Amino acid sequence: MALGGPARLQSETESGSGEAGRMQTLRVLSEVAATLASEYDLDALLDRFLSMMVRLSGASAGVVRVLTGDGRHMRLAASLGLPEEVIDKERLVDVDCGICGAAIRSHTARQTQNLASCSERTHLPYFGQCSAMVAVPLEHQGRLLGAYNLYMAEEARPIPEEVSLLFTAIGEHLGMAIENARLMRENLRMTLMSERQMMANEVHDSLAQTMAYMKMRVELLREALLGYESGKALKYSGDIQQALDEAYASLRELLTQFRNRMDPLGLEHALQALAAGYFDRTGVRLEFENRIPDLNLSVDQEVQVFHILQEALSNVARHAGARQAWLQLDVVDGQYAFTVEDDGRGVFVMGAQPDLRHHFGISIMSERAQRLGGNIEIANRPQGGARLRLMVPIHPEK
Numbered sequence: 001m002a003l004g005g006p007a008r009l010q011s012e013t014e015s016g017s018g019e020a021g022r023m024q025t026l027r028v029l030s031e032v033a034a035t036l037a038s039e040y041d042l043d044a045l046l047d048r049f050l051s052m053m054v055r056l057s058g059a060s061a062g063v064v065r066v067l068t069g070d071g072r073h074m075r076l077a078a079s080l081g082l083p084e085e086v087i088d089k090e091r092l093v094d095v096d097c098g099i100c101g102a103a104i105r106s107h108t109a110r111q112t113q114n115l116a117s118c119s120e121r122t123h124l125p126y127f128g129q130c131s132a133m134v135a136v137p138l139e140h141q142g143r144l145l146g147a148y149n150l151y152m153a154e155e156a157r158p159i160p161e162e163v164s165l166l167f168t169a170i171g172e173h174l175g176m177a178i179e180n181a182r183l184m185r186e187n188l189r190m191t192l193m194s195e196r197q198m199m200a201n202e203v204h205d206s207l208a209q210t211m212a213y214m215k216m217r218v219e220l221l222r223e224a225l226l227g228y229e230s231g232k233a234l235k236y237s238g239d240i241q242q243a244l245d246e247a248y249a250s251l252r253e254l255l256t257q258f259r260n261r262m263d264p265l266g267l268e269h270a271l272q273a274l275a276a277g278y279f280d281r282t283g284v285r286l287e288f289e290n291r292i293p294d295l296n297l298s299v300d301q302e303v304q305v306f307h308i309l310q311e312a313l314s315n316v317a318r319h320a321g322a323r324q325a326w327l328q329l330d331v332v333d334g335q336y337a338f339t340v341e342d343d344g345r346g347v348f349v350m351g352a353q354p355d356l357r358h359h360f361g362i363s364i365m366s367e368r369a370q371r372l373g374g375n376i377e378i379a380n381r382p383q384g385g386a387r388l389r390l391m392v393p394i395h396p397e398k
Helices: 006-013 018-037 042-057 084-089 098-106 116-122 161-226 230-259 267-276 278-282 299-320 356-371
Strands: 061-067 073-080 092-094 110-112 132-140 143-152 285-290 324-332 335-342 375-380 386-393
Touching: 042 061, 042 073, 042 143, 042 161, 073 143, 084 116, 098 110, 098 116, 098 132, 098 143, 132 161, 143 161, 161 230, 267 278, 267 285, 267 299, 267 324, 278 285, 278 299, 299 324, 299 335, 299 356, 299 386, 356 375, 356 386
Parallel strands: 285 324
Antiparallel strands: 061 073, 061 143, 073 092, 110 132, 132 143, 324 335, 335 386, 375 386
C-alpha cells in the first residue's frame, strides 16, 4: 500500500516496534537536529528543513509560516512544491485560520483531509487536489513562533500518536532554530549600532581635543593681531599649524584603527599585534609583558581597555620623546593593572606650560576608565620618563 504523509513516517517509526521503533524515531530526530544545527542562514535553513521533511513524510509540498509582529497573522517564510499562484495567496494568513489555528491552540500536530476552507479562502483548485494537510505549531520555550504545513497528494491515514509527538518534537527543534536566528539578527543589529556609536565616539575623542586647542589658539592669535603683537601672532600661528598637522596625523591613525579593529581573538592578541608593529610605526621600541594568566574581562571591557592603552602608547610616540617604552599587564592589590611606561621627558616638567591637547587626551582616557569602574594613575618615573597605569576591578565570573 503506497500511502503518503504520516503513513510513511509511521512505517519508518514502526520498523519492528519497541526498541527498533524508538531508534528509528531518534534517527529521524537526529537528522532533523543535524540539519537545523548545521545552517545559520535562516532562508537556507528553512529550505533545507522543508526539503528534508517533504522527503521523510512523502508529502508533495510544504511551507513554513512565522508569526508577524502583531501576533495576529503568519507570514510565509519558505515553501517547497507549491504553485506560484498558491504562494501568492498564502503569503499572509490569520493566526487562527483553519487547521493551522487548531494546531496552534492545541499545541500539537493536527491533520485534516478537508481543505475546503483553504479552497474557499484562496479560490484556487490546488487544495481540492490535496488528499490531506498536516499542521504543526512552531514553539520555543512556550512562545509561539509560527507553524509548518505538509501537503499530501495521496491518501493519508490518521496521524498515530508517536508520529504526532515526532512532528511536535521536530517543530520544537525548528522553533528553536528560528528563535536563534532571530537572536543572531538582533545581536548583529546591536553590534552594528554599538560599532557606529564607537566610531562616532572615537572621531569625537580623537579630534575634539585638538580642535578645542586650535579654537583657543585662534582666539589668542586674533587678539595678538589686533594688538599688533607680531611675536605672539607668529607663536600662535605656529601652534595652530602644529595642531593641524597633529589633527591630520590623528585622523589618519583613526582611519587605520577603523580598518584594523581590535583582534577578535581578544585583548592579549590585540596588544601583541599592537606591540609587534609599534617600532615600525613610531621608531620607539616597545616591550610587552603579560603577567595575568587568566584575564577575565567582558568583550566591552576589553575594547575599552584596548583603546585606553592604544591612546597612551600614541601619546608616548607623539609627546614623550622616548626611545623605549614598556607595556605590562599585571594584578596589583586585587585589581587588573595595565601599565604603560617610557624613558622620555616625563609628564610634568617644572616651569613648562602644560600641553592642553595632551591634557584632553588624558581626560578622555579617564572617562573610559570610569566606564570600567576603574581609574588612571599618571606619574613621572624616578629614573626618568612617565608612567600611566590603568586600574580595573576584577569581577569574578559568576
